[in-house]
Amino acid sequence: MPRDVSFFDQLGRLLAMERDAERARSVALAQSMTLHERAEHGLSVLDLETLEEEVGLGGRILLTLARADRAPFPSPLNNGDLVAVMPRRAEVKEPARALVSRATRTRIQLAFDRSPPPFINEGLLRLDVVPNDVTYERVRAGLERVKSLDKGAERRKREVLLGNEPPRFDKPKELEPTRPLNPEQADAVTRALAAEDFFLVHGPPGTGKSTVLAELAAQAVARGERLLCTAASNAAVDHLLELCLDKGLRAIRVGHPARVAARLQQHTLDIIVEEHPDRVLSRELFDEAFDLFGYARRQRTQGRSRERFSNARSSTTEAKQLMDEARSLERKAVRAVLERAEVVCVTLASLQSGLLSHEEFNLALIDEATQATEPLTLLGFIRAPKVVLAGDPKQLPPTILSQEAAKAGLAVSLFERLLQDHGEGVKRMLREQYRMNARIMEFPSQEMYGGELRAHPSVADRTLAEVLSPGAQVDAPPVLFLDTAGKGFEEQVEESTRSLFNTGEADLIVARVKELLAAGLSPREVAVITPYSAQAFQLRERVEALSPDVEVDTVDAFQGREKDAILVTLTRSNSEGQLGFLTDLRRMNVALTRPRRHLFVVGDSATLSGNAFYARFIERTQNEGGYRSAWEWPEP
Numbered sequence: 054m055p056r057d058v059s060f061f062d063q064l065g066r067l068l069a070m071e072r073d074a075e076r077a078r079s080v081a082l083a084q085s086m087t088l089h090e091r092a093e094h095g096l097s098v099l100d101l102e103t104l105e106e107e108v109g110l111g112g113r114i115l116l117t118l119a120r121a122d123r124a125p126f127p128s129p130l131n132n133g134d135l136v137a138v139m140p141r142r143a144e145v146k147e148p149a150r151a152l153v154s155r156a157t158r159t160r161i162q163l164a165f166d167r168s169p170p171p172f173i174n175e176g177l178l179r180l181d182v183v184p185n186d187v188t189y190e191r192v193r194a195g196l197e198r199v200k201s202l203d204k205g206a207e208r209r210k211r212e213v214l215l216g217n218e219p220p221r222f223d224k225p226k227e228l229e230p231t232r233p234l235n236p237e238q239a240d241a242v243t244r245a246l247a248a249e250d251f252f253l254v255h256g257p258p259g260t261g262k263s264t265v266l267a268e269l270a271a272q273a274v275a276r277g278e279r280l281l282c283t284a285a286s287n288a289a290v291d292h293l294l295e296l297c298l299d300k301g302l303r304a305i306r307v308g309h310p311a312r313v314a315a316r317l318q319q320h321t322l323d324i325i326v327e328e329h330p331d332r333v334l335s336r337e338l339f340d341e342a343f344d345l346f347g348y349a350r351r352q353r354t355q356g357r358s359r360e361r362f363s364n365a366r367s368s369t370t371e372a373k374q375l376m377d378e379a380r381s382l383e384r385k386a387v388r389a390v391l392e393r394a395e396v397v398c399v400t401l402a403s404l405q406s407g408l409l410s411h412e413e414f415n416l417a418l419i420d421e422a423t424q425a426t427e428p429l430t431l432l433g434f435i436r437a438p439k440v441v442l443a444g445d446p447k448q449l450p451p452t453i454l455s456q457e458a459a460k461a462g463l464a465v466s467l468f469e470r471l472l473q474d475h476g477e478g479v480k481r482m483l484r485e486q487y488r489m490n491a492r493i494m495e496f497p498s499q500e501m502y503g504g505e506l507r508a509h510p511s512v513a514d515r516t517l518a519e520v521l522s523p524g525a526q527v528d529a530p531p532v533l534f535l536d537t538a539g540k541g542f543e544e545q546v547e548e549s550t551r552s553l554f555n556t557g558e559a560d561l562i563v564a565r566v567k568e569l570l571a572a573g574l575s576p577r578e579v580a581v582i583t584p585y586s587a588q589a590f591q592l593r594e595r596v597e598a599l600s601p602d603v604e605v606d607t608v609d610a611f612q613g614r615e616k617d618a619i620l621v622t623l624t625r626s627n628s629e630g631q632l633g634f635l636t637d638l639r640r641m642n643v644a645l646t647r648p649r650r651h652l653f654v655v656g657d658s659a660t661l662s663g664n665a666f667y668a669r670f671i672e673r674t675q676n677e678g679g680y681r682s683a684w685e686w687p688e689p
């Protein structure tokens with residue numbers, strides 16, 4: 054179906070719907086709360102005082118605040134939050150706006166673009182988190198950019214993007230990989246390197262997607278290409294940076310150091326630039342400029358004479374010149390540092406921050422591309438002539454708040470849409486996995502990957518017994534389904550969140566964690582996951598009491614991770630056979646593919662079996678000796 058640029062307008066409308074849904078949610082949340090409830094939920098911070106004032110990059114004023122009693126905040130703010138600053142008890146017409154540049158449990162550093170108002174140093178303050186439209190505006194601007202790609206090669210790229218023209222491939226070159234690759238991995242790297250427009254790397258769980266991306270980066274740089282590594286989340290970008298550093302590439306991380314993992318902060322642009330001679334000089338000029346501004350202010354406030362007035366004016370002029378000079382030196386330093394980098398790693402949203410507007414790339418790698426919306430991913434897609442998207446459309450899609458926008462297409466990632474438009478020829482699926490025992494792998498392989506996955510011999514037969522204390526007696530086949538049918542373990546609704554929990558299942562899970570730890574399993578190698586946040590919440594405290602190192606989380610939060618043993622509580626149990634979002638098989642696929650050696654699933658077959666997927670799962674455990682009824686299982 055041929056498309057025209059109005060397609061991007063439609064995406065823009067869906068994006069606006071999503072923004073409205075987010076706003077409506079935060080307004081509803083805020084209105085239903087008292088000031089103290091807002092503070093409990095991290096939407097406001099009260100009773101703050103200013104501790105320190107300094108000058109940061111770009112001449113921004115950095116202010117450090119803490120509570121007057123120095124107590125920790127009930128709920129810490131996030132770096133990058135936009136806040137309104139006002140006196141604690143007085144009304145002001147225009148609260149000052151600032152960005153949270155560093156947040157800890159007891160201190161908040163704020164970055165002001167302009168001089169903060171005088172009340173900042175006059176008594177206690179209050180901060181309100183305000184909805185931040187920066188990312189939305191950047192994504193909108195990105196859509197406009199795509200629409201305007203109208204000439205020559207750019208126009209062709211847009212037509213490929215719209216699905217109107219097929220992508221082109223160069224003749225593949227012989228590959229000399231830096232490490233041994235399996236056939237699908239080698240093919241993925243070769244074809245990605247030959248792509249003239251884009252290529253999709255489909256990485257099912259544990260199949261070495263990271264290995265492929267690292268190889269691609271190394272090969273591309275060896276061919277003299279400049280690389281952009283990007284993804285929606287900071288964690289994913291950090292991961293790409295680590296892959297590149299491990300390959301010995303000169304890679305740099307752009308983004309606020311406070312949002313970058315501590316061990317990688319030394320590789321951030323902000324920190325490297327601080328050492329550059331031009332930046333050292335610019336800091337001195339900023340200091341001088343601020344001294345002059347201060348002098349001018351004093352001249353103005355110490356009485357009205359012609360001489361004072363003229364002093365103030367000339368000092369202000371000089372200060373402004375110094376600021377300009379300082380900023381220009383700083384830009385020079387930033388450019389010099391960026392120029393040396395073979396690889397730039399940055400989140401999709403920060404790509405548009407202006408810092409990188411003049412940087413050019415030959416190739417962009419976009420990881421976790423199936424978890425980001427199309428408009429966001431486009432910010433990366435338009436930054437290089439060749440783009441490689443990596444992800445797994447069979448795992449969780451982007452999270453969308455607006456049901457309407459999701460239904461109209463916002464939940465379809467660019468990866469999936471390109472695949473729909475251009476067919477399987479633009480993609481390589483990796484097939485050999487290095488995580489799961491073969492028996493754990495088989496069900497998701499059949500259901501989600503056409504039965505095409507295979508287990509590498511080094512993992513195919515791994516068992517839990519190998520990592521337990523010698524002689525420990527635990528019933529732990531690779532996959533075990535514990536059926537609660539008939540036990541009367543009904544699901545319950547948590548009133549405030551409308552999420553579900555199931556106390557009977559929780560009891561069985563707690564007992565199982567105890568049993569595995571007693572058998573010598575390392576607490577770091579077992580995790581409890583569930584689709585429902587209320588069930589995770591119920592279980593967390595009880596499991597942490599056994600060991601703080603056993604993680605309890607929702608499936609969504611656990612995507613991308615792995616452990617030796619994974620315990621899943623499905624939670625649903627009702628006489629109507631209602632399964633809610635258990636019917637999103639991508640969520641179940643994520644849950645079932647996290648373990649290396651042992652998958653333990655608790656659920657109610659009477660509720661689950663109405664769904665063919667769960668019926669097949671249960672039947673398989675019955676055929677393979679992995680089915681147990683809670684009636685014959687030890688009472689918790």
Ligand SMILES: Nc1ncnc2c1ncn2[C@@H]1O[C@H](COP(=O)(O)OP(=O)(O)OP(=O)(O)O)[C@@H](O)[C@H]1O
Pocket residue numbers: 233234235238256257258259260261262263264265487613614
């Ligand atoms: N061709 C290969 N031969 C042997 N081992 C491999 C190969 N490819 C990957 N591995 C190993 O498999 C494990 C998983 O690889 P990798 O980290 O690349 O997985 P991944 O699919 O990217 O995982 P995720 O998607 O969670 O990031 C690693 O220990 C890696 O060394």
